[in-house]
Amino acid sequence: MPKQTMTRKSSDNPYLHKDFHILLNHGIDYLHKNIGEEAVREYLTQFASAYYSPFKRDIKNKGLLAIKEHYERIYEIEGALFDINFSQDELIIHLQASPAVMHIKAKGHPVSELYRETVATVIKTICQDTTYDSEMLEYHEDNGAYRIRFFRRKK
Amino acid sequence: MISCTEFIPAYSELFKYLEKKRGKTAVVDFWNYLSDIYLTNLKDFIAENGIRGCWIYWSTTLEEEAADFSMELDEEAGEFYITMHRCPSKGRLLEYKHILPYPDYCEHCDMLYRRVLEPLGYTYDLDRSQTDQARCRLSIKVIKN
Numbered sequence: 001m002p003k004q005t006m007t008r009k010s011s012d013n014p015y016l017h018k019d020f021h022i023l024l025n026h027g028i029d030y031l032h033k034n035i036g037e038e039a040v041r042e043y044l045t046q047f048a049s050a051y052y053s054p055f056k057r058d059i060k061n062k063g064l065l066a067i068k069e070h071y072e073r074i075y076e077i078e079g080a081l082f083d084i085n086f087s088q089d090e091l092i093i094h095l096q097a098s099p100a101v102m103h104i105k106a107k108g109h110p111v112s113e114l115y116r117e118t119v120a121t122v123i124k125t126i127c128q129d130t131t132y133d134s135e136m137l138e139y140h141e142d143n144g145a146y147r148i149r150f151f152r153r154k155k
Numbered sequence: 156m157i158s159c160t161e162f163i164p165a166y167s168e169l170f171k172y173l174e175k176k177r178g179k180t181a182v183v184d185f186w187n188y189l190s191d192i193y194l195t196n197l198k199d200f201i202a203e204n205g206i207r208g209c210w211i212y213w214s215t216t217l218e219e220e221a222a223d224f225s226m227e228l229d230e231e232a233g234e235f236y237i238t239m240h241r242c243p244s245k246g247r248l249l250e251y252k253h254i255l256p257y258p259d260y261c262e263h264c265d266m267l268y269r270r271v272l273e274p275l276g277y278t279y280d281l282d283r284s285q286t287d288q289a290r291c292r293l294s295i296k297v298i299k300n
Contacts, residue, residue: 001230006214010223010241017219020162026192027169030185035176047168050254051161074158098156118157144156 016077021100022109029112040114041121048125059130064091067126067150091150092137098144115144123148163244170257179259186263190270198271206277209235209295220244233297239290246289261286264293 031039058066068086071093075082078099085092100118104111116139123134127150137147157165173181200208210228217224223241228234248256261283269279272295282292 004210004228004230005226007225008218008222010221010243013218013221015160015221015243017162017216018159019216019219020159020166023189023193024157024162024165026189027166027185030188031169031172034181034184039172039176043169043172046172047165050168051164053253074156074160077160078156078158080156095156100156100159122157 018078018099018103019107021103022107024100024118025104025109025112025115028114028118029110032112032114037114040117044117044121045125048122049128052122052126056126056128056130059126059132064088064132064150067091067132068093089152092147093150094145094147096145098146101144111141111144116141116146119146119148123150163247164251164254166244166263167248167257167260168254170260170263174257182259183266186266187270189263190267194267194271197268198275201272201275201277206230206233206235206295206297213237233299235295237293239292242286242289242291245286249287249289261291264291268293 028040031043055066055070058070062069064086068084068091071082072084075095080099081096083094083096101111101115104115116136119139120136123136127134131153132150133153134148134150137149139146169185170182173185197208197212200211202208204211207228207230210226213226217226217237220243222239222243225238225240227236242261245256245261248254248260265279265281265283269281272279276298278294278296278298280294282294285291
């Protein structure tokens with residue numbers, strides 16, 4: 001059998017490794033079962049505060065439009081079906097099925113009981129120290145579908 | 156939803172969180188857990204295809220991760236190599252201006268895969284001397300009796 005070689009440049013392929021959803025799910029599950037429920041929220045808060053700090057700056061500058069653009073961008077990358085109702089003081093996002101949850105299940109991995117915190121804790125954290133707040137209106141464990149609402153805080 | 160394109164910083168922050176909470180041992184315990192629960196496909200590919208299983212596994216994952224790499228398989232010699240010219244994960248972490256990578260981030264690659272390969276009869280050597288530039292070289296060889 002001759003030697004086989006393969007060479008690729010990063011520009012040869014799109015960056016979309018959906019199995020990363022499975023790894024995050026295992027991370028959430030590991031924290032939950034080994035350290036506790038609060039550790040999941042604490043970790044996600046740490047991650048979201050650090051990683052989304054430029055996004056939080058955008059929210060302060062552009063308001064709800066920044067949030068709308070962020071979710072549109074990631075849903076389009078993931079090929080998600082969604083709809084958005086956007087006004088000056090309120091943004092409602094409806095994700096019809098989570099590509100993350102669907103991928104985790106399709107690959108035969110159980111979805112962590114606290115996987116919803118990747119939505120609930122993250123939306124709370126990105127709104128911290130801004131003039132906006134958020135709430136989760138619906139979450140469906142079976143496919144990860146959700147409706148989330150962002151709105152201007154009352155003074 | 157956290158996109159899979161945002162996973163690498165989430166992974167790095169998870170290692171930081173575990174170490175801060177329970178020390179480095181907790182990070183290593185987590186890597187061992189992930190290896191056992193997640194890398195079953197690599198194990199299956201190798202069980203079915205021998206060292207070619209490495210080629211099958213990494214040719215898919217590295218393309219999906221848009222890595223900049225060269226890969227070489229020599230089945231007669233029982234050898235498989237990956238030269239990572241620019242790791243998509245470490246490369247991303249180094250590019251971020253607002254977060255620092257977990258200091259031992261690249262160690263997870265050594266731990267996770269070694270744990271699968273060595274019990275199956277392979278040597279596993281990961282040269283991490285240039286990971287500060289998102290480069291590494293992996294050598295996997297069949298242990299000959």
